[in-house]
Amino acid sequence: MNAIVDAWAWLTTADHWSGRGGVWQRLAEHLQLTGLCLLISAAVALPLAAWLGHGGGRRLGGALAINISNAGRAVPTFAVLVLLTISPVGEHGDAPTIIALVLFGVPPLLTNAYVGVAEADRDVVEAARGMGMSPFQLLFRVELPLAYPLLMTGLRTAAVQLVATASLAALAGGGGLGRVITAGFDTNNTAQVFAGAVLVAGLALLVEGALALLQRLTDPHRRPNRRAPDDERPPASHRPATTTPEMETT
Amino acid sequence: MSAATAQSCLAANDWICGEYLRSRSEELTEATVDHVVITVTSVGIAVLLAFPLALLARRWRLASAGILGATTVLYTIPTLAMYALLLPVFGISVSLVICGLVLYSLTILVRNVLTGLRSVPAEAREAAVGLGYGRTRLLFTVELPLALPALMAGLRIATVSAVSLTTVGAIVDNGGLGNLIYAAMDSYFKAQVLTASVLCVLLAIAADLLLLGLQRLLTPWTRAAGGGRRARRAAGAEARDAVLDQRATA
Incomplete structure (x- = not known):
């Protein structure tokens, strides 16, 4: 119980928040690193996933999608951070952290987006193709909207992963909120360690919660239904032949 | 001649150094054993709690x-924060790392055991009840065996993640191979960082293959009926599982 009281005292001391190395500065570093690397990861992963899932390279894509996330799990983030830090890359400021973050941000984005696009309902895709959609229309108007829930899941997973990885960067001498924890360990200050942990965990949960909310609010499949739920509609064969196939994908 | 070059690779601080392997083999073995003990203990406790x-x-x-x-x-809580949050409870000890890893493994295992139990076909359950099976006998002789593939999949993910996350325990001096990585970082001892990192990945792969072999031994029926089509469908399912459980490395 003492630990919580001490940590609260640490957190409510204004000195710990302001100035160089204060919580605000570390939080800003953390958010900058995470945001920047999320953008880079998405820029790398999403086009690749769309191409793999949409194009003919699906067999290759499937193997890649499975293996890249397995590999991401087996390779310790901490080891990658330290390896990059003591390699020549380490001479360039934040470069090791940024590279490590992108390396661990790409797999969840790639795997989710690939599975989403590749497993978009084949009947709908065939129907769209039959309507004469070009490959680009097919991708942007059918496959990506259908993959939306998984795209967002990937984004959320990647964001939480990046927040976590960025906190580990402190162990390898990088910035971010993890520094509050490592500094506490270095000075045997349990209150600071605990306070830092609360901040890092809180940030991760906040990011997860905010993105989960965003996902729910923007999910195209949750818009007010303009048609009756599937089970209340008559089977397709009973409908007039003039009805065009429904393409409610946006 | 060879001794001279071997010596010089330590002096030159090369990434790959045979002399390092020879002269520090004891230290490396000790760290590897520690690493395995921490991982196996954590996952073992998690399995016992997950059921x-x-x-x-x-x-x-x-x-x-x-x-x-x-x-x-x-x-969702990043590893560094998890260990830091447990510091007031356990102090600097190996129990802290084990407790953190148990909590992470639990998540994966509980979810997979549940998925496995829910995937048991109702016909199998009804047939067993019709044969007069009691609840306990039903669980142990029908449901658990049928849930085994999902369970083993979870066990593999949990184990591989635990191997990787153990390294972060270096912050409390109980990170197995992570200790070697952390210690070598400040002195830029490249051979030690690379060797310990590679050993870590090898451990994860070995654990994964071992569990895969165990799974095949325990569930011969999943192979017996296997045609190309079934295998392909399984690969698709694996891709989807991978989507669900990707972030555990930071």
Whole structure:
């Protein structure tokens, strides 16, 4: 119980928040690193996933999608951070952290987006193709909207992963909120360690919660239904032949 | 001649150094054994805890929401923060690392045991009940064996993640191979960082293959009926599982 009281005292001391190395500065570093690397990861992963899932390279894509996330799990983030830090890359400021973050941000984005696009309902895709959609229309108007829930899941997973990885960067001498924890360990200050942990965990949960909310609010499949739920509609064969196939994908 | 070059690779601080392997083999073995002990203990405890929790969650819907919610929150907390949060409870000790790893593994295992139990075909259950099986006998002779593939998949993910996350325990001096990585970082001892990192990845791969072999031994029926089509469908399912459980490395 003492630990919580001490940590609260640490957190409510204004000195710990302001100035160089204060919580605000570390939080800003953390958010900058995470945001920047999320953008880079998405820029790398999403086009690749769309191409793999949409194009003919699906067999290759499937193997890649499975293996890249397995590999991401087996390779310790901490080891990658330290390896990059003591390699020549380490001479360039934040470069090791940024590279490590992108390396661990790409797999969840790639795997989710690939599975989403590749497993978009084949009947709908065939129907769209039959309507004469070009490959680009097919991708942007059918496959990506259908993959939306998984795209967002990937984004959320990647964001939480990046927040976590960025906190580990402190162990390898990088910035971010993890520094509050490592500094506490270095000075045997349990209150600071605990306070830092609360901040890092809180940030991760906040990011997860905010993105989960965003996902729910923007999910195209949750818009007010303009048609009756599937089970209340008559089977397709009973409908007039003039009805065009429904393409409610946006 | 060879001795001279071998000596010089330590002096030159090369990434790959045979002399390092020879002169520090004892230290390396010790760290590897520590690493394995921490991982196996954690995953073992998590398996023992996951069963009752999964059964509880299956029995009562309220418990199910609570347990799944709590484990998801735990899973979102970054490793460094998790270890730091446990510091006031355990102090600097190996129990701290083990407790953190148990909490992470639990998430994966409970979810997979539940998925496995839910995937048991109703016909199998009804047939067993019709044959006069009691609840316990039904669980142990019908449901658990049929849930085994999902369970083993979870066990593999949990184990590989635990191997990787153990390294972060270096912050409390109980990180197995992570200790070597952390110690070598400040002195830029490249051979030690690379060797320990590679050993870590090898451990994860070895554990994964070992569990895969065990799974095949325990569930011969999943292979017996295997045609190309079934295998392909399994690969698709694996891709989807990979989507669900990707972030555990930071």
